[in-house]
Amino acid sequence: MPIAVPTAPHPVTKMNVLPVDQVNAQAAETSKVLGAGGKELPAPYKSSGNEALDTLAFLHLLEQLKVQKRSGWIREGLMPQKCSISDHMCRMALMAMMIPQDPARPLDIPRCVMMALVHDLAEAHVGDITPVEGVPPHVKHQLEEQAMDSFLNEMLGGRGNRDARERFRSLWDEYETRETPESKLVKDLDRVELALQAVEYERSQDIQSLSPFFVGSIPHLENPTIQKWAETLMEERRQLWASRGREKEEREGLQGVTVGSKVMQVNGNGNGNGNGI
Template identity: 30%
Template sequence: MVTIPQLQAVLDVLRLAERLKFELRHSYTSSGRQESVAEHTWRMSLMAVLMEPYLDKSIDMAKLLKMIIIHDLIEAEAGDVPVTEMMRNPALKLIKQQREIEAIESLRMRLGEPLGQEIYELWFEFEEKITYTARVANAFDKLEVQLQHNEADISTWEDIEYDLSFMMGRHVAFDANLELLKDLIEAQADQKMRAAGADTVAIRTRVLG
C-alpha cells in the first residue's frame, strides 16, 4: 500500500520536473525559438516508440522509455550544458558530470526505496552505455539532436555543428537499422549545408579522414 509520504515525494519530483518545460537547450525549432529539455525528451520517446519494431534485437520497451524519460530529468537541478561548449572548454565536462551525479543522488533520496534506487540505476545504466537498451537510448538522444538541428534555420548552427553532423556513426554502429536511420538524418543535414553553400565533402573528409 502506497503511503502519503511516497506520493508527496512523487509530487515533489513532478514539481521539479516542470522546470524542464522552460530549461532551454542550444537547439532551435523550425519556428525560430529555442527548444526545451522536455520537448527533446518527448520526441526521443516518440522515436523509441516508432523505431522499436525495427531494432535489430527485441527490447524491454517499458525500460527503454523509463531510461529516456529519466536521462535528462537531472537537468532540472543540474541545468543543460551544450556539447559545443564542452568541446570548446573540456573542463566543463567534469563540472557537468559532478552536478549531474549530485542531482541523481538527490533524486534517489527524494523518492526513497525502491523507486529512487530504480531511477538511480537506470540513469547510470544510460550513462555507462554498455547494455543494448542503454546504447539504443543513447543513439536516439544523438539522432534526435541532429534531427532538430536539421529542422532549425542554419543561421542558428555553430561552426562545430557542421562537423557534428557527420559524427553520429559511433553511436549507432551496433544496430543496422539505427545506422540506416542515421544515414537518412545525415543526408538531410548534408543537403541543408550544401544549400547554404557549405563544402560538405571537405567537412566529411576532415571529420572522418
C-alpha cells in the first residue's frame, strides 16, 4: 500500500533567514563558512538532466549519513565506536514507535517516525554542526536549507520524485519550525537519544565525564513518557558513577539540572527543580 504524502496537520511557518549574501558576509566575519568541523563543503549537486541518474545520486548521498559520525562524539575522542548520523536517527525512529497515544493529545506516530528519519537529512552534505563550533544559528540553518534545496530540486526534481520531494520538504520544514506536537516530540527524541548514547559511552569506555551532554538535553524534555525514560536513565547513570566512587563529582557536573526542569521554569510550575534525576 503506497504511503500517502504527509501534509502538516497545522500551518507551518517557514523560519526567517537572511538573504544568502548577508549570510555569507556574516559567515566570513566569523570564519565559519564551512561545514561541520571546519571542512570545506563540496559544491551543491546540479541536475544532470537525467532523472534516473539524479535519483541515483541522492541514493548514494544517503551513504554519508551512515559514514559521517556525530560531531560531539568525535570531539570527545570516542574511538572507534562513534555514533553515525543514521545510527542516531534510526534509534529515534524506533523510539517514536514506542510512544503511547494520549486521547487528550493525539499524535500522528507514523509521521513522527518519518520525521525522525528526515530531521538530520541536510547533514549528509553539511555534516553535524554543533553549537560549540560557534556557527551562528541562522548561518547553520541557511547551509542546511541550501543543502535541502539541492537534494530536492536537483537530485529529486524529476516528475517521478514529486511525492518524495513533497514528503521530505514537509517533514523537514515542520521539524525546523517546531510548532506542531509531532515536531516537538521528535525534538524530545533527539535529546533523549543523545543522553542514552552518552550513558552508553560512559559505561563502555574510560571517560572522565560527559556531563555537558546531559546539561544540554534532559532539562528540556517535555513528553511525559520520554521524561520517565530519562529519569530511569539518569538513575542508572547515578548508580554507575556511585560504583566508581564519583557520584558527588558527577552530580556537581550536572549543575543542578533535572529532567524537564527548564520546561517547568518556562511554564511557571514550581521552582524549576523538575523531576528528580
